Amino acid sequence: MFGNPLTILTLGPICAGFAFMLVAWAAPPSKRKEISQYIRLLIFAFSLLLLSLSTLMFLESYSGISWTSLGLSDYAYDNCINAEVAIEAGGCSLVDGFGVSWHVGVDGLSFPMVWLTTLLIPISMLVEWNAKKGAQFHSLILMMEGALIGVFVSLDLFVFYTFWELTLIPMFFLILLWGGDDRKYAAQKFFIYTFTASVLMLLGILVMYYFTRVPVWEGNITGRAFDITLMASSSNNLGSAFLGGFGMQKAVFLLLLVGFAAKMPSVPVHTWLPDAHVQAPTAGSMLLAGVMLKMGAYGFLRIAVELLPAAMVHYQLLLIILGMVSLVYGAMVCLGQTNLKRMVAYSSVSHMGLIFLGIATMQPLGIAGAIFMMLAHGVISPYLFAVCGAFKHHYHTLEIGSMRGIAKFSPWLGGHMMTAWMGSLGLPLMAGFVAEVAIMIAFWMAFGWWVILPALTLIITAAYYLWSMQRTIFEGGDAGELPDTLHDEPVDISWHENAGMFAMAVCAVLLGVLPFIFFDMMSSYSNDFVTEVLLDVLNEVIP
């Protein structure tokens, strides 16, 4: 159970983070500074180790896993294959008494997210290398990594939910202890929103649990289990009778939708995001946008869509409306923003709308595009936030109009800003473009010329990005304009910020030029899902 690489990826960082935190806390005051520098290095090395582990897991030549030939309910590194038998045998059970198991596994949907998490952690540490109280800061990020990976790899809803809530705690403290001026309010709002939404999600999960009866095994006194694979098989076998009937499926779907939409976030439950982003430290923002928002999309696909496909078909229109509104509203709000970070935050809302649209097309390409969007946005939006953070750090402002001519004062920052902005608006040969094109084509295949609506919105996206670039990087004449908040000479970004940003730029371009690195496994997943599950449901619903 503990030899599984996914278990190591999950529990390793959490335990190591705790240990480092304790060491940093217990260090004698006279040597605290020195020790904390060593700890920072150790934590960074540890996160690189995890990154190399996940990369090795990915390489087919090394791990021997053929990602594109995994079946729909097959998982790589599954510690509990054939769960019904394996749990009873005691190989992976956590609490027999009420059917909780330590069941982990990855497939084409979750593995890219795991890899993304392991990638972003060292990068975000690098970008915020000199954080105050660095040892604690970096240990918190390390703990966060474990919790995030736990969400992506656990195939047991109880464990999933636990990790889901666990991610809140480090993020809450990152915002609260290292955040901006209004951090208390932002942290509170962040916590209340996501927690309330996840309580509704918990209700949905519990309903599913109550309907997942398993053959009573030794010690299981409730006779039920939280295992996703068991739920999936009963969902497949029972069809419309799953959860007692279609009505209950719809109700549960809506509950789950609220929980996941608040995390993604989608309009109308998105209002916590801009506040949290603006107040969070740079590394916190990067992880929030890069990975935490993906938890919502991932959970939606893994639980709501995979287990309740019929309800998804039923609520297709709702998903389209939510996606469209998020897309358009997010973009329009971006146009009106004067705060750089707030603008980037709303652009996340807008991009997450595309994910809903991609899923709602119910085409293999659309779902694969939505998953690729998760990955692309997961690389590019941290890049955006890293740029915003560097801007704030060096110029002490985030107002768009207050500073003109970055390219003149800080050429590296200007260059990164331009790359990131271009990547996010969907420049060809960068990751975002692939995802957008895939979703648009699928949308066209599904709904024909309606594709004009989302496609036109991309113009607004281009508009706000280009406009904000014009007002910050260029303009200002030969002398440029410096903000009032800057009292020293303007300087360029430091080496570690530069290194982190470069890493993200390389990834964004690499995924744009060679998307098949991950796109293949995603499309194999979505193909299997559509052909094996969704088509049956569609035939059943629309005879």
Added chain:
Amino acid sequence: MSTLTLISDPQTATVLLPEFTLIVGIVLLILIPNLGKGTFRLPIPNTNIRLPYLFGGERFAITSSPRVPGAISVFTLLFSTSLALWSQMENPLSDSNVWCIATTGEAFISCAGMIEPSLLQIDGFSRLLEIVFYGVLMLCGVAMWSRMPATPRFMIRAQVLAGRREDERIVKLLDNRRQVDFHLLLLMVALGMSVVALASDLFVLFIGLELASLSSYVLVAFMKETDEGPEAGMKYFIVGSVASAIGLYGISLLYLWNGNLQISELAASWQAMDSIDPLALAGLGFIVVTIGFKVSAAPFHLAAPDAYSGAASPVAGVLATASKAMGFVVLLRVLVAITMPDSGEAFWVPIVGLLAAVTMTWGNLGALSSENPKRMLAYSSVAHAGYLLAAVAALGLNASREGDHVVAELIVAAMLFHLTVLVLFKLGSFLVLSMLESEGRGSKLEDLYGLARREPLIATALFIFMLSLAGVPPLSGFLSKLLLVSGIVDATVHNTMSFDDGFMAAIRSLHWVFFLALLVFLNSALSLFYYLRVGWVMFFEKPPTRKRLVYAPFLRITIMLCMVGTLAFGIGPLADHLLTLVSNAATAFFS
């Protein structure tokens, strides 16, 4: 005669070893602190031979130490807990672990071959409850150990004239005497509660109940140096004694009806009735009032917040955990063991269901609006009583004598699990408050401000207790609520439930008790607000002082153990062990 048999019969002595240990502890508690250097001179002329008789005179340094009584009671309870636990460890379901004690004092294995009626019955169910009771009281003893030397200073000042040395001796004496009083009462409560857990006769049960109650009234009023202590004790005593009197009247009505107070005989007569006898019904109703007071169910809960906030925190913790568990034992014995029909649902389901709904909602609303952490915990205890009552209502649907008891066992197991883990996090939070109380704080929310800066570990522990009370996974509080709700759902939703006629039609076809499960969920969500508020003020408000809390090493260790237990009983192998234990106990209850 029977008392003699009780002690001399080796079998009885073995079976009741935990209880006898308590009695030995009580005796020791009376004797040891009185040991001294007293001697008397042999009345032989012209000699001065003095023989020590150990009582009286100046006491030894050890026996006069204020720590001794606490040590005696804590070790007695520890010993009793271990004995009870040990008897549960191996094969708890076999017949050789079920014993009945007859009125003659003889012990009968698996209650076979008895001619005399049985007074006490020892099985997995009662043993588990004993473990809970002893555990709670032991933790309370540990907590008071480090804070009792809060001697009433004004009493010493009156003695100052007697000189400095005299003064010290008086302080010591007072401390020691107070300790003896307190721990003696604590052991009495333990004895009373274990009698309740074992009783198979309503009258014996009542005696145990009163022994525990009377002792706990005094314990509540024990902090006599404050104004609130005696007031709370008085209120609790008046309301409690009225409730007990009503219960006793109910028992006498049942006796009038049946001529016998054996639970099994009462059950048999209840079954034999064609229609419900008003005499029996009235008797039962009166007993339920007493229980309502014990478990602090609305509308009998009104004294509870006052009592909790006036009593010392560890004592309040005892009221919130052990006392409540005792109440639910009586409820199970009276309602389920006596009045369950052969088939179908029990007649009291609507009443208990209504009580449950009112109790949990009222408790949560009260907790939301209270600024005193102890009152808040008191109201949260009321809310938890509501959740348990909802489970009892579901039990009324499914525990009929002739049906199978799978669901009923699940519900009882869930209740027992809840009552067991409640000890960890409910009593744990009272223990934290007890640390604050030692410095004269703890009765206002402001006293918790910035606790995390003063004591990070203790504050984290309290935060985890709060989360567990709210039922956040993967803590044990979540698991217990999950089991309770599972039980209610299982009792009301059947496999054949279908949504063919639409969602609303299916919902309407459910038994109304199902909505109690929903109400439990909603109330838990509501309760998050006040539980999280405690966490918020601890971590994010400015502390009134930077001083650390009292040293109290044992109390700190106990709190940490409670925290670890709260986590470990939520997920992992320990949770599994406890689940096995409680489901065995539930099986024992129905066999």
